[in-house]
Amino acid sequence: MSDTTFNAARRRLLAGTAALAGISVAPGIRLISTAEAAVSGPASAKNRWGLLIDSNKCDAGCTECVTACKTEQGWTGNDRPESDPQWIRKVNLKDNKTGATASLPVMCQHCEHPPCVDVCPTGASMKREDGIVLVDKHICIGCRYCMMACPYKARSFVHEDVHNQKQHMPRGKGTVESCTLCVHRVDAGGTPACVEACTEKAGRDAMVFGDLNDPASEISKKLAKHVTTRLRADLGLEPGVHYSGI
Amino acid sequence: MKRILFTQIQGNSTGYIALLGWLGAFVAAALGAVYFMEHNGHYVTGMNNQIVWGMPHVFAVFLIVAASGALNIASISSVFGRVMYKPLGRLSTLLSLALLAGGLMVLVLDLGRPDRLDVAMMKYNFKSIFAWNIYLYTGFFAVVGVYMWMMMERRMNRYTKIAGTVAFIWRLALTTGTGSIFGFLVARQAYDAAIMAPMFIIMSFSFGLAIFILVLMAVSNGTGRPLGDVLIAKMKNLLGVFVAAVLYFAVVQHLTNLYATEHHGVEAFILSDGGIYTGLFWFGQILIGGLLPLALLYHPTTGKDRMMIALAAAMVVIGGMAQVYVIIIGGQAYPLSIFPGYEVSSSFYDGIVGSYSPSLPEVVLGLGGVATTLLIVAIAIKALPFLPATLADADIDPHYVEPEPEPEPEEADSDDEGEEAAEAA
Ligand code: SF4
Numbered sequence: 001m002s003d004t005t006f007n008a009a010r011r012r013l014l015a016g017t018a019a020l021a022g023i024s025v026a027p028g029i030r031l032i033s034t035a036e037a038a039v040s041g042p043a044s045a046k047n048r049w050g051l052l053i054d055s056n057k058c059d060a061g062c063t064e065c066v067t068a069c070k071t072e073q074g075w076t077g078n079d080r081p082e083s084d085p086q087w088i089r090k091v092n093l094k095d096n097k098t099g100a101t102a103s104l105p106v107m108c109q110h111c112e113h114p115p116c117v118d119v120c121p122t123g124a125s126m127k128r129e130d131g132i133v134l135v136d137k138h139i140c141i142g143c144r145y146c147m148m149a150c151p152y153k154a155r156s157f158v159h160e161d162v163h164n165q166k167q168h169m170p171r172g173k174g175t176v177e178s179c180t181l182c183v184h185r186v187d188a189g190g191t192p193a194c195v196e197a198c199t200e201k202a203g204r205d206a207m208v209f210g211d212l213n214d215p216a217s218e219i220s221k222k223l224a225k226h227v228t229t230r231l232r233a234d235l236g237l238e239p240g241v242h243y244s245g246i
Numbered sequence: 247m248k249r250i251l252f253t254q255i256q257g258n259s260t261g262y263i264a265l266l267g268w269l270g271a272f273v274a275a276a277l278g279a280v281y282f283m284e285h286n287g288h289y290v291t292g293m294n295n296q297i298v299w300g301m302p303h304v305f306a307v308f309l310i311v312a313a314s315g316a317l318n319i320a321s322i323s324s325v326f327g328r329v330m331y332k333p334l335g336r337l338s339t340l341l342s343l344a345l346l347a348g349g350l351m352v353l354v355l356d357l358g359r360p361d362r363l364d365v366a367m368m369k370y371n372f373k374s375i376f377a378w379n380i381y382l383y384t385g386f387f388a389v390v391g392v393y394m395w396m397m398m399e400r401r402m403n404r405y406t407k408i409a410g411t412v413a414f415i416w417r418l419a420l421t422t423g424t425g426s427i428f429g430f431l432v433a434r435q436a437y438d439a440a441i442m443a444p445m446f447i448i449m450s451f452s453f454g455l456a457i458f459i460l461v462l463m464a465v466s467n468g469t470g471r472p473l474g475d476v477l478i479a480k481m482k483n484l485l486g487v488f489v490a491a492v493l494y495f496a497v498v499q500h501l502t503n504l505y506a507t508e509h510h511g512v513e514a515f516i517l518s519d520g521g522i523y524t525g526l527f528w529f530g531q532i533l534i535g536g537l538l539p540l541a542l543l544y545h546p547t548t549g550k551d552r553m554m555i556a557l558a559a560a561m562v563v564i565g566g567m568a569q570v571y572v573i574i575i576g577g578q579a580y581p582l583s584i585f586p587g588y589e590v591s592s593s594f595y596d597g598i599v600g601s602y603s604p605s606l607p608e609v610v611l612g613l614g615g616v617a618t619t620l621l622i623v624a625i626a627i628k629a630l631p632f633l634p635a636t637l638a639d640a641d642i643d644p645h646y647v648e649p650e651p652e653p654e655p656e657e658a659d660s661d662d663e664g665e666e667a668a669e670a671a
Contacts, residue, residue, distance in 0.1 A: 089593050093588040094588060123369050140362075141360075145374070157295060
């Protein structure tokens, strides 16, 4: 993407979307406040946003969540699968021993202790108070150390010019990006596009979004009832995304 | 023992001008490659979302690691008091700074947004090893620069030891920092090992000394300065020890990994079925970078032959590049284990060995870093007296046997334009 488009996108962002309204949190991060911040309120440590994904309800043939994310965030690629970004992907599993299969979406796991944030030299990679992990595209230098550090392969480097940017999602060639948990929707009281599509388009209800800190939320109740898994739990990163059925 | 006279090179021969021209052309080509890659985006390189650090990182890490090793010769004389190496101290610090500059150039120009270097300099995340490294690298320039000045300015000579000690400690920290870039990556099977940091230190000793020997032989040849056999023999023995140590660390690294079942996959990948990475490991790193140079250096005949010693040093450099390639690219090519025990597939190459083949612009950028290093050295030795006028055994070896041994060294007194004297002991 050319600098002009990038700057235009940046201006749009600064001029009034709520997309990154909450980037006033982690220490050392530049404060970006917008008019809309007042409407939705800044990110607060009272919340801990997370997902619960039930692989039993997910189907290998379905990619509605991926399509919805692409449309929402505008990361359609250039038919170069090795270098095109993928914020969310469907992973199909087959148990080596039993042959049982499962399918599930994998995206940024929004860790409590994100290694991408630890390694980022500039602080571009950061975690909001409410647990959402983001990249501040304005200070990302494109070193890709966060991609080396992420155990989930959740991040993509933007390898070429980007077109059709969304107002709420400035992107830029030479920077790194990943799932934002649809922070622009969450800040406006909504749910991420993938979750919505899973219910409304696919009719599968395999994904639940909610506040892990609120015991009354649907996600908390479900997590309290059934044992769930977190990917690479051995690393102790405490991801905000839980899986059941694997 | 005799006083050591340092002189500049004349630098008006056709050979010298041609050398500058060639090196300049390489640097220019590298800048062109950078423009091409940044203008189009990194998709024109061999890198992708699976292999995010490619050939430029191999060059950059190699040069940065070698930079701290090139300082060894100076440290051996100032810190460990080996008189014979003293005349080489200046060149050692110069080469060290030049290697770091070349390596950093490559590293920075391969960023997605090299234009944002100011951001990197101004915004620090103190938990990031990368951010520490920015301090370690800039500090290295300062510390080694001061050390060089102490050596070159006669009035400051008495501080050489203390400055040399600080530089020595700093370089250990710097290489630890570089090794830790990989050592702290818990996510990847191939890294995440404490041995990375000490292994990088020993690699730096070996690569840095090999490059130093090659540069020293080249300038001695090119400028017709005598280079004594005793000195060469000492350096090649030292190189042999370092090469053996690198091999030893490689063995320990892989044996400890083989002990842990969870690492069996990645070990099998590097050691037996990783294709190009397995080939580079055995033939590049172990054979060309380890066993063959050891044989050349210690064989009674080849060990006395300068051409063979130079060949061994060149092999150490090539093997070192292979080793860094296996660590950086091989380590990324092996798929992340997100779902242990499952066979995985996805549109994002989960469970598949990442593919990477270096593109021309990446290689040109890397070579541009090497050319930058050599260009800095070539220009500096013309501008300032870095080189001793002679390194003949009779002039620098305190144990050189002559009918009538020289008395104690005298105070240096010559201070001519472009010529400078320093005491040899
Ligand atoms: S690529 Fe950007 S976000 Fe990732 S570590 Fe580097 S500067 Fe931080």
